Amino acid sequence: MFGIGFGQKVAYAAFSTIFIVIMSAAAAVESVKADHVLVARSYGATRAQVLTRVYVPSMMPFLLETLRISMIFNFTGVMIAEMYASRTGIGHLIASWGENFQMPQLFAGVILLAAVAIAFNETVRWLEARCSTWRT
Amino acid sequence: MQHLANVSELRGAKAHAAAIEVAGLSHVYAGREGQVPALEDIALTVGAGRFVVIVGPSGCGKTSLLMMMAGLRNQTSGTILCAGRPIDAPDPDRVGVVFQEASLFPWLTALDNIEFPLSIRHAPREERRRRANAMLELVGLQGFGGRYPHELSGGMKQRVSIARGLVQDPPVLLMDEPFAALDEQTRMTMGHELLRIWSQTAKTVVFVTHSLTEAVYLADEVLVMSARPGRIIDRVDITLPRPRTYEMMATDVFGRLRERIWQQIRKAT
Incomplete structure (x- = not known):
């Protein structure tokens, strides 16, 4: 659907983690x-402040964890896509070096x-650990 | 309000104007089986500088009432005046709130938690630090400003909460079962500490609890609420002298006051 170029790889990566x-x-x-x-509202926080001062710090450890896990999937996903269905990229190179015994x-x-x-x-x-020292 | 006037005289010029006036307040919420009346025709006056405790059985709506005074929840009908003006949204200039346990932000240090209300309003950094440190000292936590909440004991956390409620210097402090999660000993100590802080800051305090001992020990006046729909069924003036001491708990007067409140609650449930 997205051909075999750059767009295809991005689409595959996005699909594998969305x-x-x-x-x-x-x-x-x-x-x-x-x-x-x-608590934040009782001290007069606006909606934007509730978002940045409560939601973002509460969610940060989760979001970083998600980033890490989805990058693992992305990495493997893109490599496989490149090996089997691409003419460029390091995945494709590795596949063709393997086929040609270029150890x-x-x-x-x-x-x-x-x-x-x-x-x-x-x-x-490391980022995750820094943002979640408060989690026990 | 005969008794209120009398006590005002006793306490001298400190207590005269009403800090909070609630009139004709009712609240109905939509439950699974239609409209549920939660609060019914609540009227109360809290004199400036007074320590008023609201007690009642679980689910009587005492926390809801407090949240309405804080402007965090809307009532169905009736008015709440604070310093003569209606409360319909949170106003940290007039009212500070101390919540039940675990309301500190775990990702901020004790000092940053205390500074939070000031930083919401973009107070200058130096002023924030100065006032937060003063509050930390007031609640007896010098040297603990850099600790995170999970590194503090339950009592210390509530001290930080109180400091956070006071940092903007509001005339009224609303406290929602602040010591409910503490063990009995810590609870007594914290009650005593609260009275010390109260006498040093001359705030008006409205304190919600379901511990009768705590109520009698702390209050100038106890308001007793009935089970749902919550109504105020009794006002008890606590005539014990101040400063209060632990020994007073063993006195007849203490026992009689506690017994009277207990009877009222029993009748109402």
């Missing part, structure tokens, strides 16, 4: 305590990919 994102976003909103909203290139590609994924994962995990 349900996770929707469900966790709903859970994140649920996690906001009604009492906290009431050094193949391993370089795989290791690079792993490094990027780990770096991303750890960065978000």
